[in-house]
Amino acid sequence: MVSRVAAILSAFTSETPAMGVSELARRCGLAKSTVSRIVAELIEHGFLERKGNDLILGLRVFELGELAARPRDLRRLAVAVMADLRQATGQTVHMAVLEDAEVVYIAIMHSRTSPRMPSRVGGRMPAFATGVGKALLAFAPMSAVDRVIEKGLWKVGPRTITDGDVLRDELLRIRASGLAIEREESGEGISCAAAPIIGADGTVVAAISISGFSDYLDVSQVGPAVQTAVLGLNRLLKTRPAALPHL
Amino acid sequence: MVSRVAAILSAFTSETPAMGVSELARRCGLAKSTVSRIVAELIEHGFLERKGNDLILGLRVFELGELAARPRDLRRLAVAVMADLRQATGQTVHMAVLEDAEVVYIAIMHSRTSPRMPSRVGGRMPAFATGVGKALLAFAPMSAVDRVIEKGLWKVGPRTITDGDVLRDELLRIRASGLAIEREESGEGISCAAAPIIGADGTVVAAISISGFSDYLDVSQVGPAVQTAVLGLNRLLKTRPAALPHL
DNA sequence: CGAGTGTGTCCCAGTGAACGGAACAATCTT
DNA sequence: AAGATTGTTCCGTTCACTGGGACACACTCG
Numbered sequence: 001m002v003s004r005v006a007a008i009l010s011a012f013t014s015e016t017p018a019m020g021v022s023e024l025a026r027r028c029g030l031a032k033s034t035v036s037r038i039v040a041e042l043i044e045h046g047f048l049e050r051k052g053n054d055l056i057l058g059l060r061v062f063e064l065g066e067l068a069a070r071p072r073d074l075r076r077l078a079v080a081v082m083a084d085l086r087q088a089t090g091q092t093v094h095m096a097v098l099e100d101a102e103v104v105y106i107a108i109m110h111s112r113t114s115p116r117m118p119s120r121v122g123g124r125m126p127a128f129a130t131g132v133g134k135a136l137l138a139f140a141p142m143s144a145v146d147r148v149i150e151k152g153l154w155k156v157g158p159r160t161i162t163d164g165d166v167l168r169d170e171l172l173r174i175r176a177s178g179l180a181i182e183r184e185e186s187g188e189g190i191s192c193a194a195a196p197i198i199g200a201d202g203t204v205v206a207a208i209s210i211s212g213f214s215d216y217l218d219v220s221q222v223g224p225a226v227q228t229a230v231l232g233l234n235r236l237l238k239t240r241p242a243a244l245p246h247l
Numbered sequence: 248m249v250s251r252v253a254a255i256l257s258a259f260t261s262e263t264p265a266m267g268v269s270e271l272a273r274r275c276g277l278a279k280s281t282v283s284r285i286v287a288e289l290i291e292h293g294f295l296e297r298k299g300n301d302l303i304l305g306l307r308v309f310e311l312g313e314l315a316a317r318p319r320d321l322r323r324l325a326v327a328v329m330a331d332l333r334q335a336t337g338q339t340v341h342m343a344v345l346e347d348a349e350v351v352y353i354a355i356m357h358s359r360t361s362p363r364m365p366s367r368v369g370g371r372m373p374a375f376a377t378g379v380g381k382a383l384l385a386f387a388p389m390s391a392v393d394r395v396i397e398k399g400l401w402k403v404g405p406r407t408i409t410d411g412d413v414l415r416d417e418l419l420r421i422r423a424s425g426l427a428i429e430r431e432e433s434g435e436g437i438s439c440a441a442a443p444i445i446g447a448d449g450t451v452v453a454a455i456s457i458s459g460f461s462d463y464l465d466v467s468q469v470g471p472a473v474q475t476a477v478l479g480l481n482r483l484l485k486t487r488p489a490a491l492p493h494l
Numbered sequence: 495c496g497a498g499t500g501t502g503t504c505c506c507a508g509t510g511a512a513c514g515g516a517a518c519a520a521t522c523t524t
Numbered sequence: 525a526a527g528a529t530t531g532t533t534c535c536g537t538t539c540a541c542t543g544g545g546a547c548a549c550a551c552t553c554g
Contacts, residue, residue: 001512001540002288005252009311017316018493021531031514036532038512041249046346049317053521053530056316056493059346062353064256065312066369069264069303070296099293099306106309122313246265246303248511248541268502278543283503285541300501501550511541515534522529 004030004038009047009057014120018054065122069246070097071106074206077236077243078197081229082109082208089222091212092117094192096132097205098140099124101148103133106206114212117190128167129156131182131194135207138174139196145171159184179227180207181219189213193223195230200241251277255285256294256304261367265301312369316493317344318353321453324483324490325444328476329356329455336469338459339364341439343372344452345383348395350374353453361459364437375414376403378429378441382454385421386443392418406431426474427454428466436460440470442477447488 007028011019019027025035039055042048046060066072074095082093092111096103102124110116119125127133128148137145149164161167174180180194192211199205208230210222237243254275258266266274272282286302289295293307313319321342329340339358343350349371357363366372374380375395384392396411408414421427427441439458446452455477457469484490 001248002252002285002292002294004512005249006292006294006307010307012311012314014314017314017319022529032531033514033516033533034512038249040532045249045253047249047253051316051493054493057311057314059315059317059344059351060253060257061308062312062315062318063351063369063371064259064304065309065315066367067259067261067264067304068306068309068312069298070306071309072264097306104306104310120313122310124310246298246301269500279502280504280543280545281541287503495554497552497554499550499552502548504547505545506543509540509542511539513536513538513540515536518531518533520530520532522527524525524527 004028004034005042008035008038008042009061012055012057014123018051018056020053020055024055073244073246074197075107078107078206078208078233081233082107085109085208085210085225085229086111089210089225090114091210091217091222092119094119094132094194094209094211095206096125096130096136096209097207098127098133098136098144101127101144101151103127103130103136103207111212114216117211118187125186126154126156128153129160129182130186131180131192131209131211132207134171134174134182135180135194135196135209136204138171138180139198139204157185157187157190161185178231179223180209181223182211183219184214189215191217191219193219193226195226197230198234198237199244199247200237201247203247205244205247251275251281251285252289255282255289256308259302259304261370265298265303267300267302271302320491320493321444322354325354325453325455325480328480329354332356332455332457332472332476333358336457336472337361338457338464338469339366341366341379341441341456341458342453343377343379343383343456344454345374345380345387345391346371348374348391348398350377350380350383350454358459361463364458365434372433373401373403375400376407376429377433378427378439378456378458379454381418381421381429382427382441382443382456383451385418385427386445386451404432404434404437408432425478426470427456428470429456429458430466431461436462438464438466440466440473442473444477445481445484446491446494447484448494452491452494 011027025032046058048055049058085093086109093109095107096105153162183191191214192209194207194209196204197206258274272279293305295302296305332340333356340356342354343352400409430438438461439456441456443451444453
C-alpha cells in the first residue's frame with residue numbers, strides 16, 4: 001500500500017526529523033500495529049533507521065534522493081553559473097523548480113559574507129511569495145497560476161502579493177521582461193531577483209535567483225546579472241537540448 | 248507491499264536513471280501490470296515522474312533524501328573541517344559512512360585544481376577497497392569485518408587487499424594508529440589517507456579522507472592533516488554529544 | 495502495407511497478505 | 525505502586541493486491 005508508506009515517510013519533516021511509532025501512527029491516522037509492521041519493513045530496506053525508540057529517515061532515502069534525475073541534471077547544468085553569480089555579487093544564489101503550488105529548492109550557494117538565509121535544499125516555499133516562484137509561474141501554463149490563486153494567497157512576508165489579479169498582472173510583467181523582482185514578499189528584510197530557465201521545448205524547467213538582505217542587496221543591480229546568466233543557459237539548452245537529458 | 252516498492256525504486260541507478268514500465272518489471276521480476284499500478288501510485292505521491300514513457304525518480308525522493316537525519320547531522324558537523332582540509336591540501340575531501348559491507352559517500356568537496364574523482368555523493372564503494380572504508384572497518388565491531396570478508400574481496404584497484412588475513416592485519420594497524428592509508432586499492436592512480444569520526448559512545452559514525460592522484464598526492468604529508476582535523480571533531484563530540492543529535 | 499515486436503493500460507476473478515483491535519511486556523511518570 | 529507511556533505480537537476477517545490476459549497504440553522491417 002503505497003499511500004501508507006508515503007504517509008509514513010512524509011511524516012518526517014525538517015522540524016520533526018525523528019519520532020517513535022506511536023507518534024507516527026497518530027500523525028498518519030493509522031493503527032499502531034500497522035505502522036509498527038510497515039516501519040519494520042522499511043527499516044529492512046534501509047528507508048528508515050532506528051535511534052533508540054525513535055525513527056529517522058534512512059540512508060537509502062538519501063542515496064535515492066541523490067539519484068533523482070531532475071535535480072541532478074539541473075545541478076549539473078547550473079552549478080558553474082550559480083558559482084559565478086555568487087562570486088560576482090557576493091549574495092546567495094538559489095535554484096528551484098515548481099511543484100504544484102510550491103517551489104522546491106534544488107541547489108543553494110550561500111553568500112560567503114552575509115548571514116545565512118533560512119532556505120534549505122529540498123525545502124519548500126509557496127510559489128507566489130518568492131522570486132523563483134514568480135519567475136516559474138510567469139512562464140508556466142495558465143492552469144498552474146489558477147491553481148495557485150485558488151489555493152489562496154496569504155501573507156508570507158510584509159509585502160506578499162495577496163490579491164489574485166495583482167499577481168496575474170505581476171506575472172504578465174515578469175513574462176514580458178524575463179525578470180522577477182521580489183522585495184520582502186517572502187520574508188522580512190529579504191529581497192531577490194530571479195529569472196526562469198526555459199527548456200528546448202519552450203517550457204520552464206527551473207528558476208535561478210540572487211537573494212539577500214534588502215539593506216545590502218540592490219535588486220536593480222543584480223537583476224541584469226541573473227538575467228544574462230540565465231539567458232546563457234537558455235541559449236545552451238536551445239542549441240544542445242541533451243544538456244538536460246531528463247527534462 | 249514495501250518490498251516491491253523498494254525493488255522498483257532501487258531499480259534506478261546512476262547508470263540507468265530512466266526506464267519504462269516493461270524494463271522495470273523485468274528487472275524486479277514482477278508482472279508488468281503490477282508494476283504499472285504501483286508506478287501510478289508512486290507518481291501520485293511524487294516518488295516517480297514520467298518523462299514520455301520513461302520513468303525517473305521523483306522530486307519527493309529528493310526532498311526526503313535531504314531530510315535524512317544521519318547525512319544532515321554529519322554534514323553540518325563536518326563541512327567546515329572538510330573545507331579547511333581542501334583549502335589546506337588542495338585535494339579532494341570525502342566523508343562516508345559504513346552501510347553493510349560498503350561505504351556510502353555523504354559529502355564530497357572536490358579539489359579545485361586536480362581532475363574530478365569518479366566518486367559521487369550518495370554513491371557506494373566496497374568498504375575493503377577504500378581509505379574511508381578501512382578506517383570505518385578498523386573501528387567497527389568485529390562482526391562487520393567478518394561479514395565483509397565473508398562476502399569476498401575482489402580486485403577493485405591495482406593493489407586492492409584481496410586476502411582476509413592481510414586485511415585484518417591492516418585494520419589492526421589502522422586501529423592502533425588511527426589513520427588509514429590507501430594506495431591504488433580503489434582505483435588506478437588514486438591514493439588517499441582517511442581517519443574515523445568516533446561518536447560520544449565510542450562507536451564509529453563516519454570517516455573523512457583526503458584523496459587524489461598518486462603523482463600529486465603525498466599521503467605521508469596529508470595523513471597528519473586528516474588525522475588532526477578528525478581528532479578535533481572527536482573531541483568535540485566527546486564534550487558535546489548533542490552535536491550529533493541523531494547519532 | 496501488414497505482420498511482428500515493442501510499449502503502457504485496463505479488467506477481473508481468486509487468494510493471499512495486509513489490517514487493526516486487543517493483549518502483551520517493558521519503561522517512565524506521577 | 526498504580527497509571528500512562530512506549531513498541532511488539534497475535535490472529536481472524538476481509539479487502540485490496542496480484543498477475544494472466546486482452547487491448548490500444550507506436551515503431552520497424554520485409
